[in-house]
Amino acid sequence: MTSAATPETATEILCDVQHVSHEFTLPSGRPLVVLRDISLSIRANEIVALLGPSGCGKSTILRIVAGLIRPTEGAVRYHGRPLVGLNPSVALVFQSFALYPWLTVAENIDVALRAAGLAAAEREQRTQHVIRLVGLTGFEAVCPRELSGGMKQRVGMARALAVDPEILLMDEPFSHVDALTAESLRAEVVDIWSALDKNPSSIVLVSHDIKEVVFMADRIVILGANPGCIRTIVPNRLPRPRDYRSADFLALVDQLHEIITGHELPDAPAAATGEAASIMEALPQATPGEIVGLLEYLDARGGQDDLFRIAGETRRDFGHIINIVEAAELLNFVDTPKRIVQLDTLGRTFLQASAEERKTIWREQLVQLQLYQHVLAALGQSANHRLERNAVEATIVAHLPGEHHERVFETFIHWGRYANLFSYDEGTQTLVRAGD
Numbered sequence: 001m002t003s004a005a006t007p008e009t010a011t012e013i014l015c016d017v018q019h020v021s022h023e024f025t026l027p028s029g030r031p032l033v034v035l036r037d038i039s040l041s042i043r044a045n046e047i048v049a050l051l052g053p054s055g056c057g058k059s060t061i062l063r064i065v066a067g068l069i070r071p072t073e074g075a076v077r078y079h080g081r082p083l084v085g086l087n088p089s090v091a092l093v094f095q096s097f098a099l100y101p102w103l104t105v106a107e108n109i110d111v112a113l114r115a116a117g118l119a120a121a122e123r124e125q126r127t128q129h130v131i132r133l134v135g136l137t138g139f140e141a142v143c144p145r146e147l148s149g150g151m152k153q154r155v156g157m158a159r160a161l162a163v164d165p166e167i168l169l170m171d172e173p174f175s176h177v178d179a180l181t182a183e184s185l186r187a188e189v190v191d192i193w194s195a196l197d198k199n200p201s202s203i204v205l206v207s208h209d210i211k212e213v214v215f216m217a218d219r220i221v222i223l224g225a226n227p228g229c230i231r232t233i234v235p236n237r238l239p240r241p242r243d244y245r246s247a248d249f250l251a252l253v254d255q256l257h258e259i260i261t262g263h264e265l266p267d268a269p270a271a272a273t274g275e276a277a278s279i280m281e282a283l284p285q286a287t288p289g290e291i292v293g294l295l296e297y298l299d300a301r302g303g304q305d306d307l308f309r310i311a312g313e314t315r316r317d318f319g320h321i322i323n324i325v326e327a328a329e330l331l332n333f334v335d336t337p338k339r340i341v342q343l344d345t346l347g348r349t350f351l352q353a354s355a356e357e358r359k360t361i362w363r364e365q366l367v368q369l370q371l372y373q374h375v376l377a378a379l380g381q382s383a384n385h386r387l388e389r390n391a392v393e394a395t396i397v398a399h400l401p402g403e404h405h406e407r408v409f410e411t412f413i414h415w416g417r418y419a420n421l422f423s424y425d426e427g428t429q430t431l432v433r434a435g436d
Helices: 058-066 105-115 120-133 149-162 179-194 210-216 247-264 274-278 288-299 307-314 318-330 345-352 355-366 370-381 389-399 405-418
Strands: 013-025 031-043 047-051 073-078 090-093 167-171 202-207 219-224 229-235 304-306 340-343 386-388 422-425 430-433
Touching (some): 031 058, 047 210, 058 090, 058 167, 179 210, 202 210, 210 318, 229 247, 288 345, 288 405, 370 430, 389 405
């Protein structure tokens, strides 16, 4: 199916974000700026993608458009009128599905329609319509625990579409499903949007996946971090349907690679001092195995390689490769001059060390990070040297409000376990200090 919507024809402005800045207040009382001077118009009949590093405020922008967050500065207008409170013309699809586990597929959809105040007959009609639309016919009475990740996300999409949103907001909606399912869901979302006589008129998509945004978006908004700001907006004029393997598609992917590399992997700054040194560092989403794998990959190639070549040869998503590289750099194992990733002295020492020596080196690097310092201090002061997951997540939310707290927590646990800093009981969701 080919859509008539293009950046040139999608001229009617639905939502206008004007010079928006936003800050959160840390427990110390110090403000943390997460967005600075964001201006962005969302036009009718287009798909806009927000692409950028962790912590650049992509999800915060979505929540401001939805009316869930009121910006500290600037204004949001919907059809030319100031947005006050929740935006009734948008719906949000979450990364983590956000389904009620005790409700069936149909009941999870009906919840949203009840909140909209619709009568029972209208709710039933809409529920059945969106179930057919997203391919869930026959699963109406099934609970989420019986569904695959892809089917759970279909339920999330159906629930959002049921309220007939003019703008559909999608926060990394395909990151928790496998690659083939993600590819299928992307195509289905584009097909649903392509019916220009129906809602959603427009989609705003948050993503880390460059190929995903090239496949879906008409405009690609590239954001920088610390604080979040718009670096550039790249129009995507490729005709639909788009072919992941075409020369033009791959050329645009390469163009975005070049832009993002320059902004996401700058040369390492000088060590911070004073108050700036106490700012908590975000933990890029990467497992210890992936970080060690990167170091071993570089070692086998003389100690360095081009970032694009690493992504190509390992056949990993470019955005995830950046996460792994940023994690290795945070731990002082690699340096990133421009597009090159190269082993640092500590990275070479780590590779030459025994298994136990590697854990010691890893531990020495972690205890220099503010999040680990904070949690280890809390463990030391708590009864029986135990700490509940909620307490750690509260710390993450307070100090890293622009981050996905569940994802940061998972990375925090993986890295800390590898270093033998603590153990974590999945059943009780409790951290226990090592040796206790």
